[in-house]
Amino acid sequence: MLLKGQGQGLLRIIANNMTKKNFSSATAPALEIEPKKDVEVPTKISRINPLTHPDYFGVGKMFTVRDLMEARVHFGHKDGSLNDRMKPYLFGSRLNHTIFNLDITAEHLKRALNVTAHTALQGGLILFFCRSSINAHTVEKTAKECGEFAHTRYWRGGTFTNSKIQFKAITRLPDLCIFLNTLNNVMLQHTAVRDAAKMNIPSIGIVDSNCSPDLITYLVPGNDDSPASIELYCSLFKEAILRGKAKRKELLQEIENMEKEQKDS
């Protein structure tokens, strides 16, 4: 993607990204908008490149550390089930109960929400995972409300890696996997964590003190057992996705209007 001029170049990047699809056999042609040289670039087009903005969707203001505490995000399991690789994310351990450092968690959560919103902006397919039976319905409802997908049941081994044969057609795999719970119902790491890494799909995961943070791209250290925490995460991810989608709709409308103006002129 070459940046030719500032105004129309930035929009072309966005337009190119929006029409790009992963893993589909028919690739849609990228939108190429070349306004005539003597026509002025209309000032109403947003000149900010979403990728260079530090917080384009304002995800940093969506929650506070106090909100996380009230949702019980700082509670971890006991010391005996601690995964050594989770030690950097802990505030400490009080009477054998591990406590997460929510200042660190807040940073990670902001990053994860930013990635989610940008993925939604580019028209990415997002898949939620949660193998905790108490919270499965919350996650499925969240996915439905933001127009994305959820998988909270038994995961067949080859769903990502052997998709062409299992679905009997070339399948579009998700562009982002969000794990509300990285463990499955037998306390082993969810197969999809490893498989997403194999298929180069970025993953966001809520890692508790007994989970392994190794294979997850954007991890969020925190509690994954309480319904209150899961509800908070779901609401935040849903808000991020909806903001991304709204922005996408706005930008596509702007491009459409620009095209119409050029056709008229």
Place this chain on the structure above:
Amino acid sequence: MISIIHKTVQSNILRKSLLNSYAVNRAFCKNIENSNVEEKSEEDKKISGFAKAFEKFSKPHIEEEISKEPDLPFATLFKNSKFVELGDPEGKIVVGKIFHVVEDDLYIDFGWKFHCVCTRPAKNGQAYVRGTRVKLRIKDLELSSRFLGSAKDLTLLEADCHILGILSSPAIPKTKTPTL
């Protein structure tokens, strides 16, 4: 002759690829020097002395203003939290709320990471419905222990508590005083 042409072609390709990568880098990894996202704060009026005291004490005491504290670090919030106030959880008494009932099993949430599951007591059994507030004594906050041969603990994802009595129940009309 051919080798010279090859070299120029190569250098052209190299230059183009560098330009492309530079453009890509500019798009993705640009350092933002002037990111003016924050709004400018309004200039505070400076009142001092009697005027300040008069304003402070003549205003009604609003609780919302107290809660609008600046974002405190987690360490401070945690130090003042109920969990730390609890101390050693074993034997402590807490208030829980029943959120699910399966015949004689009551699933009670008391503000901790896990819920606890208790059997319906014989006394006042019919009053234990969803929404009942109960008094609990904590026995263990997480039922997890190391079994022989395993490197890690096995958790049941549950706390262990004992029901002491009802504080309020939707099944009991409010005129009656609850019996413990």
